[in-house]
Amino acid sequence: METKAPTDFTRLRRMHERGHYDRDSVHAILDAAPTCHVGHIIKDRPVVIPTLHWREGDAVYWHGSAASRMLRANAAGGEVCLTATILDGYVLARSGFHHSINYRSVMCFGTPRLITDDDEKLASLKAFMDRLFPGRWDALRPVNAQELKATSILWMPLTEASAKVRSGPPGDDPEDVTWPIWGGVLPVQASAGAPQPDAHVNGGFVPPATPLV
Amino acid sequence: METKAPTDFTRLRRMHERGHYDRDSVHAILDAAPTCHVGHIIKDRPVVIPTLHWREGDAVYWHGSAASRMLRANAAGGEVCLTATILDGYVLARSGFHHSINYRSVMCFGTPRLITDDDEKLASLKAFMDRLFPGRWDALRPVNAQELKATSILWMPLTEASAKVRSGPPGDDPEDVTWPIWGGVLPVQASAGAPQPDAHVNGGFVPPATPLV
Structure with missing residues (x-):
């Protein structure tokens, strides 16, 4: 796997075992x-703004209204x-201090x-x-042309990016593992609810699946 | 409901109907x-860093290692x-342009x-x-004292905060609603998986429930 050399901003300062600088980890x-x-x-x-993104090769893309402050x-x-x-997931230890979450995160x-x-915008x-x-x-x-004009697409190469992952059970102090309380992981995942067709859907059309839930 | 006067940063510039400046919306x-x-x-x-937060009254709190760059x-x-x-949820329209997501977001x-x-830290x-x-x-x-010293807690009052919410069906152009494709909302929610006790759990201890999934 090709690695991205960590910079002063992507190098993990703490919990080094959680850091990943390879391209595949960031992409996944x-x-x-x-x-x-x-x-x-x-x-x-x-100013931190939530949005949807997508990836093409070793670059990340996102879009928004051409009129938006972000754009x-x-x-x-x-x-x-x-x-x-x-x-x-939530990671439950026997001490408050060792509670944590399991997560996957990238910073670009x-x-x-x-x-x-x-x-290129259409593609x-x-x-x-x-x-x-x-x-x-x-x-x-x-x-149509008006919609295309009103849509801005931004992208940047993933040249300075890193991934951080925590997985697995809690890391209790050895003397705490017999403390009388449950310890382990409560997994969390996104799940899809029942599709809600709008008022214009006729019979014969079925909702698509998404790989994201 | 008490309102927070929008500032130059919290006032919505676009999609004004999605903005909420009242305290209850931000808190919820x-x-x-x-x-x-x-x-x-x-x-x-x-630099954008993911973390866990909590709220006490009209203030938001988060924590981290006293040694972290963020802190x-x-x-x-x-x-x-x-x-x-x-x-x-995902909002599926008949045109790409009117696809959207349903979401709730706050910016503080x-x-x-x-x-x-x-x-105060312990509380x-x-x-x-x-x-x-x-x-x-x-x-x-x-x-213990060492753990408390190693934990930093940050907080700030919610004096400049706003909420943005989208809900409901797609907003297709009127001439598009008969386009032959499914339209509506695919809801998404977080759900809990089966608890994973660690190697030290004895019988008799049960995993706690969390109100967050």
């Missing part, structure tokens, strides 16, 4: 996380930190670029839809 | 979200943006303060545990 977590949080500096203040801040050339986290630093070419929006609902794109009412 | 989403992402400015770069940055008096997001700006008093850690596993705190091996 970005692909599995439905949402991410993008941090910007706007007027000298940190305008990015278009101005500011750097971002895109962090995506999946909660996998970079300066986003705007896609300006219409064909990238298709990739976005394919990630969520494979095959749906081609069956949708096609994108 | 913070209470329901298991995790949050905290954005800092460290060496002039945005050191906060202790230096820097401002943060704490954003917590709950994904409630402020300058965190460190709790320095040991009794706040108990509140944290009570949120996740009500009643567990009193049954745990008590916190």
